Amino acid sequence: MTSKEIIKEIIGPVLRPIGFVSGENIDSCWFVRKFKNSKGETARQVVEFNSKVWEKKLFMVIHCYSGRNSSYQTSDFVPDSRDEGITYSSIREYRQAVKTYAEILNVYGPDFFEKIAQPPVDNDYFREEDDFRLFEKHELLAKKFATEHHLDLSEITTEDAVNIIKKMILEKQGESFENCRDLILELSAFYGCVLKKRHRCIWVMHNCRTHFTCTLDSSSKTIPSRYVHNDIHVAWKNGVDRLDSLII
Known part of the structure; x- marks a missing residue:
């Protein structure tokens, strides 16, 4: 045995x-x-x-x-x-x-x-349901954001996208995460849509045994996998300059 x-x-x-x-x-x-x-x-x-x-x-x-x-x-x-x-x-x-x-x-x-098993009292975190929503609905989320803000996705570079994300996040700093959750998911999907037009990448759900999490993975070895919504979440809390790492 x-x-x-x-x-x-x-x-x-x-x-x-x-x-x-x-x-x-x-x-x-x-x-x-x-x-x-x-x-x-x-x-x-x-x-x-x-x-x-x-x-x-x-x-x-x-x-x-x-x-x-x-x-x-x-x-x-x-x-x-x-x-x-x-x-x-x-x-x-x-x-x-x-x-x-x-x-x-x-x-x-x-x-x-x-x-x-008891969750944190605060809601300042992404749930597994949020990761699945980003994975399954990223195209709809990106189109929703682009339509609401009159953006032509075909003309936007990753630098443009990051500057737009910075602006939106700065406007939301000080608000509760619950009020920002949907926006951060939309911004993540928007960034992914822009990046996919110039580089081969896909959204992937990873089984970490304790949970599933969504990343934006590239076929290029020079572009690392990105937990985009977590990057934006951290920037919302600690400062937007760190988002410059998303410029590719």
């Missing part, structure tokens, strides 16, 4: 009854639970196991995306514990290490999962 099979056999009965399903990659084994948080937003929790083979230690990490992404070790929710992993030197000891984590999850897991 492989290490991943041992984890599924022992941890699965603890986590599956509370909504987790199993998944894995070449380096680790994990369980993921998708749910709606108290604001009705899509959220996920991931319980991941990985080994440091050269040390023969097994570790458990819990990730949660509920408005924001956070990671936790056992020392974050088990009293008087230190997260140093559990040492093993044989399959028998490996199985016992997994059983120890199963006991921890059985005792402390449900309450801890409920605690970390």
Whole structure:
């Protein structure tokens, strides 16, 4: 029996009854639970196991995306514990290490999962739903913005687009993020539309296990992938000069 099979056999009965399903990659084994948080937003929790083979230690990490992404070790929710992993030197000891984590999850897991599921009080963040909206509706969002502001997209360079974005963001500084959310998505789609006319790029949804996020990816190695809406969000909070990096 492989290490991943041992984890599924022992941890699965603890986590599956509370909504987790199993998944894995070449380096680790994990369980993921998708749910709606108290604001009705899509959220996920991931319980991941990985080994440091050269040390023969097994570790458990819990990730949660509920408005924001956070990671936790056992020392974050088990009293008087230190997260140093559990040492093993044989399959028998490996199985016992997994059983120890199963006991921890059985005792402390449900309450801890409920605690970390709570989203931030403020709304100053993009939800997964926003990323899907940008991915699925970017053409409509760009056309809406261009129409409302009487812009001819065929005549606009990325420098023009960035200057327009700066102007719009400066006008919105001081307002709540909730009032700026739709505009930032429209500005992101607008920038993407301008860039796509001059460079080969596409909007892509990335599965980060804890959440999906939308980026503007280029086929050119000289143009990095961009979290455009996050770039604009940061500029709205901290200053628009950083948006010059979008000029291509």
